[in-house]
Every structure is written in C-alpha cells, then in structure tokens.
Amino acid sequence: MLTKGKQLLQTHFGYNQFRKGQEEIIQKVLTGKDTLAIMPTGGGKSICYQIPAMMLPGVTIVISPLISLMKDQVDALEKAGIPSTYINSGVSNDEIQQRLADVYNGEYKLVYIAPERLEVASFRKIMDSIHISCLAIDEAHCISQWGHDFRPSYLLIKRLINDIQPKPVVLALTATATPQVQQDICELLHIEDENVVMTGFERENLHFQVVKGQDRDRFLMDYLEKNQGQSGIIYAATRKEVDRLYQLLDKRGVLVGRYHAGLSEKKRNEEQERFLYDDVTVMVATNAFGMGINKSNVRFVVHYHIPRNMESYYQEAGRAGRDGEESDCILLFAPQDTHIQSFLIEQSDMDEQRRENEYGKLRKMVAYGHTESCLQQYILHYFGEEDPPECGKCGNCTDEREQIDVTRDAQMVLSCIRRMKERFGKTMVAQVLTGSASQKVKNFGFQNLSTYGIMKEKSQKEVNEFIDFLTAEGYLKPTDGTYPILMLTERAGDILKGKEPVLRKEKVQISRIVEDDELF
Ligand code: ADP
Numbered sequence: 269m270l271t272k273g274k275q276l277l278q279t280h281f282g283y284n285q286f287r288k289g290q291e292e293i294i295q296k297v298l299t300g301k302d303t304l305a306i307m308p309t310g311g312g313k314s315i316c317y318q319i320p321a322m323m324l325p326g327v328t329i330v331i332s333p334l335i336s337l338m339k340d341q342v343d344a345l346e347k348a349g350i351p352s353t354y355i356n357s358g359v360s361n362d363e364i365q366q367r368l369a370d371v372y373n374g375e376y377k378l379v380y381i382a383p384e385r386l387e388v389a390s391f392r393k394i395m396d397s398i399h400i401s402c403l404a405i406d407e408a409h410c411i412s413q414w415g416h417d418f419r420p421s422y423l424l425i426k427r428l429i430n431d432i433q434p435k436p437v438v439l440a441l442t443a444t445a446t447p448q449v450q451q452d453i454c455e456l457l458h459i460e461d462e463n464v465v466m467t468g469f470e471r472e473n474l475h476f477q478v479v480k481g482q483d484r485d486r487f488l489m490d491y492l493e494k495n496q497g498q499s500g501i502i503y504a505a506t507r508k509e510v511d512r513l514y515q516l517l518d519k520r521g522v523l524v525g526r527y528h529a530g531l532s533e534k535k536r537n538e539e540q541e542r543f544l545y546d547d548v549t550v551m552v553a554t555n556a557f558g559m560g561i562n563k564s565n566v567r568f569v570v571h572y573h574i575p576r577n578m579e580s581y582y583q584e585a586g587r588a589g590r591d592g593e594e595s596d597c598i599l600l601f602a603p604q605d606t607h608i609q610s611f612l613i614e615q616s617d618m619d620e621q622r623r624e625n626e627y628g629k630l631r632k633m634v635a636y637g638h639t640e641s642c643l644q645q646y647i648l649h650y651f652g653e654e655d656p657p658e659c660g661k662c663g664n665c666t667d668e669r670e671q672i673d674v675t676r677d678a679q680m681v682l683s684c685i686r687r688m689k690e691r692f693g694k695t696m697v698a699q700v701l702t703g704s705a706s707q708k709v710k711n712f713g714f715q716n717l718s719t720y721g722i723m724k725e726k727s728q729k730e731v732n733e734f735i736d737f738l739t740a741e742g743y744l745k746p747t748d749g750t751y752p753i754l755m756l757t758e759r760a761g762d763i764l765k766g767k768e769p770v771l772r773k774e775k776v777q778i779s780r781i782v783e784d785d786e787l788f
Contacts, residue, residue: 273298273319280322280348287312289467293439294319297402302438302459304408306445306466309586313441314341317404320439321377322350326399329436330380332406333419334559338380345378352378355385368394383410383421386428395428400436403429405457408440409579412452414625415445416579426456443469443586444579447652469582469651473589476643477663478636480601484572485516487600491570492522492550498567499543502552503584505573505608513552513572527553558584564591570598574637576609577629578650581636601637603736606630628748631739638733638740640664640773671771675763677723678738678770681731682760684719685744688712690755693746697754698731737772 273294277283286294289307293316296303307313321328332338338354345352353367353376371379372394385391403425409415411422429438440453450464479487488502504510507528514526525539525548543551544563551557555575569588575581581599589595613626632650639646641658642665648656658665684701685692699706700714703721714720723731735754738744743760746752762768 272323276319276322277315280350281315286315289465290316293465296463296465297437297439298323300437301463302457303440304450304453304457304459304464305439305441306450306464306469307441307443308467308469308471309443309583310471310590310592311443311467313406313443316441317402317439318345318350318378320402320437321404324401324437326401327371327374327376328378328402328404329395329400330378330404330406331383331386331422331425332380333382333410333417333422334407335382336559337562340562341380342378350378351376352380354380355391356380356382357384372398374398383419383424386421386424395432400432403432403436403438405438405440408442408453408457409445409449411440411456412445412449413622414452415449416577416583416629423456429457444583444651446579446650450652468653469648470644470653470656471586471589473592473594474585474644475594475596475661475663476585476647476659477596477598478601478639478643479598479663480637482600484600484602485513488513488517488570488572489520491568491598492517492520495568497549499546499549499563499565500551500568500570501558501566501584501587502550502570502572503555503557503575504552505554505575505605507554509572510552510554517550517552522550523548524550524552527551527557529554529556555580555584558587561587562590563587565593566590566595567593568596568598570596570600572600573605573608574599574601574633576612576626577633578636578647579629581633582647582651599637603634603637603733606634609633624749627750627752631746631752634736635740638736640667640737641741667773669773671773673769674734674772675766675769677734678743678763679766680719680722681735681738682743682756682764684717684722685754685756686764687717687719688714691753693751693753694732694735695728697735698728701731702726702728704728738770741770743770 277286289305290312293303293305297320305313305316317328317330335356335358338356342352342354355364355367370376405425410417410419411425412418429435438457440457440459445453454461454464502513504513507530510526510528514524517524525542527536527539542548566588569585575584585597588597609630613623613630636646643662644659645656681701685697688697688700699709700717700720701723703724709715735744739746743757743763745755745757747755763770
C-alpha cells in the first residue's frame with residue numbers, strides 16, 4: 269500500500285522521501301485507524317491526508333478554521349493534479365451550489381470546509397448522500413476547551429462523525445497541543461492512545477531568545493538596523509501599541525506595515541498582501557495577524573509584549589523560518605506586562621475552571637521569561653516531550669555570563685516555604701523572608717519562624733523575582749488559580765538536602781551568611 273503512497277508522493281508532489289511520521293500516519297489512515305498526528309509547523313501534515321485521499325474511494329473532507337489558506341491549498345492541489353475544492357463564506361452562493369453539485373457528482377477527492385459549514389442544512393444534505401471516506405481535522409486543538417484557541421464550532425465535528433454512515437476514518441492534526449489537550453482530543457474523537465503519532469515539536473532552525481532589562485524600543489531599532497531588508501513580524505499586545513510602533517518604525521525609514529482588528533477589512537487585507545509580496549519587510553501586529561499566513565521567508569518574530577500562553581507564543585513565533593532557514597524568535601520580556609494578559613483573562617467570559625486554567629498557562633509563559641535554562645528545552649517540555657536535549661544555540665544556551673552559586677539563597681526560600689507549610693503565595697513568602705512587619709505575617713505567627721527576616725537585606729521585589737526564577741527552573745510549582753500557592757517540587761527536596769547546587773547567571777548576588785541550623 270505504501271509503495272503506492274510513495275509513488276504518489278513522487279508523481280504529484282515531486283518528493284522522494286516521506287518525512288518523519290508521515291509514513292506511519294498514512295499507514296494508519298489507510299488501515300482505518302482514527303489517528304491524532306502531532307507534527308511541528310512545516311512538518312508536512314497536509315500530505316498525511318492528501319495522499320490517502322487519492323488512494324481511498326470517495327471524498328476526504330478537510331475541516332480547517334483557516335479560510336484564507338483554503339484557496340492556496342486547493343490551487344496547489346489542482347496544480348499537482350489532485351481534484352479538490354473549498355466551500356466557505358468567501359464563496360458566492362451560486363458558486364457554492366455549483367461546487368456542491370460537483371461534489372455530489374464525485375468530481376473531487378478533497379473538499380475543504382470551515383467547521384461552521386457543518387451547521388448549514390443544504391451542506392449536511394449533500395454530506396449524507398456522498399461517500400466520505402476520511403475526515404481530516406486540521407488545527408485539531410481547536411476542539412479542546414483547554415487549548416489556546418477553543419472554537420465551539422469544532423464540537424459540531426463530534427456529531428458529524430456519529431452521523432456519517434459508513435463511519436469515515438478520522439485524522440486529527442495539530443502542531444500545538446499540551447498533553448492535557450492531546451488527551452482531550454483523543455477522548456472527544458475516540459482516538460486510542462496507540463494511534464497518536466507524535467514526531468516532536470522541535471523546530472531546529474529557530475533561535476529563541478528572551479531579552480530583559482533593556483529599553484525595548486532601542487533594542488528593536490538596533491535589531492532592525494542589523495537585520496535590514498529581512499522579513500519579520502513584531503507582535504504587540506494592544507492596537508495602541510501597534511500604532512505607536514508602526515509610527516516609530518515608519519519615521520525611521522523602515523518599510524513597515526501594520527495589522528490589527530481596529531482597521532477595516534479592506535485595509536487589513538491590503539497590509540497583509542503588502543507583507544506577503546515583500547512590499548513591506550516588517551509587519552507590526554496584534555495576535556489577530558498570522559492565522560492564515562503562509563509566508564515562508566519570515567526571518568524573525570519579535571514579541572514586544574508577553575503573549576497569554578506558551579501555545580500562542582510557539583504558534584506565533586513559529587511563523588518564522590517555515591522555509592527551514594535559520595530564524596530568530598525573540599521575546600522582549602518585562603514582568604509588569606503580565607498585567608495586560610491577566611486583565612484580559614479577568615475580563616473574558618469563561619467559567620471559573622477555565623479561567624483558573626488560563627492563569628496557570630499564563631504563569632508558565634511568565635516562567636519562560638524567567639528561566640535561565642535552554643529555551644527550546646523549556647518549550648518542548650511544556651508540550652510534553654520527555655527529556656528534550658539542550659539546543660545549544662538559544663539565548664540562554666549561548667549566554668556566557670558567569671554562573672553564580674545561589675544554593676544558599678535557594679535553600680532559604682525553599683526552607684521558608686516548607687516552614688509555612690506550603691500554604692501561601694509569593695507575596696506572603698517574600699514578606700516573611702524579608703522580615704516584614706505586616707499584620708498578616710503577625711496573625712499567622714510567622715515572625716517566630718527561623719526563616720523570618722533571613723533575607724532582610726534584599727527588597728521584597730528582589731525576593732519575588734528570585735522566587736520567579738526558582739519557579740521557572742522547576743524548584744517550585746505554584747498551584748493553578750487566581751491566588752497560586754507555592755509548593756515544593758521533588759527537586760526542591762534535593763536542594764534542601766544539599767544534593768544539588770542552584771546556579772544562576774547574575775552579576776551581583778547579595779547573600780548573608782546563615783548558620784545551617786537556622787535553615788533545617
Ligand atoms: P504543516 O501543515 O505541517 O505546517 P505543510 O503540510 O504545509 O506543513 O508542509 C510544509 C512544507 O513541507 C510544504 O512545502 C510541503 O510541500 C513540504 N513537504 C511535505 N512533505 C514533504 C516531504 N516528504 N518531502 C519534502 N517536502 C515535504
């Protein structure tokens with residue numbers, strides 16, 4: 269069967285070899301196994317359903333939220349000699365009727381639709397009367413409430429699968445799914461664990477970097493100066509900031525476009541086209557930009573503000589380097605920006621459980637800004653890869669500042685948290701460590717702890733920041749929720765027992781000599 273698949277790969281796409289995961293996924297689909305495929309952006313997910321579509325009888329329906337990409341996909345397929353079409357809100361009614369008639373007459377092997385189409389009665393009627401052999405669900409994380417881009421219309425897919433007779437084989441595909449989201453997709457679509465194919469999330473050509481403590485505008489100007497003529501995206505959190513940065517760059521002679529939801533649709537399309545065709549090299553945008561963008565030569569993605577979670581970050585940053593060339597993904601990190609995202613979560617109308625989940629995700633995003641370990645490792649770990657190696661090329665791996673032993677400071681913090689019975693959050697812990705005279709500290713009798721005031725020559729801000737570092741490095745695990753409580757991890761136990769040192773890249777470290785028995 270796969271020999272045929274390989275032939276099709278050569279004749280229709282001009283490639284000699286399957287990429288990692290493709291063969292296994294295609295094999296599963298062809299043998300009727302419902303499958304979840306997790307591959308990085310640019311990994312070659314489309315071929316995993318396009319090749320089976322040619323080999324299976326009947327039609328493959330591809331469900332995708334990315335309306336703007338459908339036309340490109342279909343054009344490419346037509347060029348490759350694979351009959352296909354798309355039906356979405358951008359197509360006139362008459363044309364839709366014509367396309368549906370052609371689908372009914374068996375003229376296409378692939379039909380792309382947006383999930384909302386499943387609600388349209390005339391479309392459902394056609395679906396009932398044709399042979400659908402495969403249902404490919406692109407961006408499958410959109411079906412999960414725990415994903416970063418939940419779309420209620422994706423839940424319609426569940427009903428569709430039950431309704432179609434005979435049942436089509438289901439192939440769900442995504443590039444960004446945490447273990448929790450993967451599990452959710454499998455449960456909702458009844459995919460067995462053994463049919464999850466994950467090739468890994470790593471994008472070898474991306475260089476991650478976190479920039480902190482610098483004037484962001486100046487950094488940006490310097491960076492653009494050094495990378496003149498290169499195509500890149502700068503993401504900012506608000507429309508106002510997008511407008512400000514746009515003006516700033518425009519004034520300095522950068523060929524710049526801008527994109528946010530406050531501009532008319534016409535203007536947005538114009539700006540997008542200008543970027544796609546390299547009339548402007550830099551695009552300043554909110555996260556409204558990029559979902560439907562398949563520009564391969566983006567050399568850098570700079571986040572001027574922190575996004576709301578790691579999934580969004582990796583998806584947005586991952587728009588760099590789709591052509592496989594070396595590219596930069598830079599986060600300009602200022603801890604105070606977290607408030608913008610907290611505010612957005614607070615204002616949104618999600619239920620309490622989801623809100624808490626969102627806060628938890630935001631905290632992991634913030635920890636990315638604080639970590640001094642390999643950034644790529646942090647990302648891969650977040651997406652559930654076990655023991656990912658260090659990349660050796662991100663900003664942290666190549667940071668040559670000297671490492672300072674901060675084991676004593678770490679022990680003070682961890683020991684204090686343990687003495688407070690792991691029942692309090694960052695602010696309270698920092699107050700106890702710095703010897704605050706606050707009434708709350710007194711109410712709990714914490715002034716009697718041996719760790720009270722043990723770090724009093726540091727400010728609460730410094731201690732807070734040090735706790736963020738310990739959290740980012742995995743010594744502390746805050747609980748989910750609006751007021752997270754700091755808990756010790758297994759690694760913290762090793763630090764307290766003196767089995768492992770804690771090292772930090774820092775210039776100055778103020779530490780008081782403390783007797784061992786004050787700590788243990
Ligand atoms: P994804 O949807 O996973 O982001 P695509 O399906 O768009 O990725 O594929 C990314 C690029 O890789 C496309 O240009 C595609 O033609 C190419 N590609 C896919 N499979 C192969 C292969 N086996 N060999 C070479 N190139 C491939």
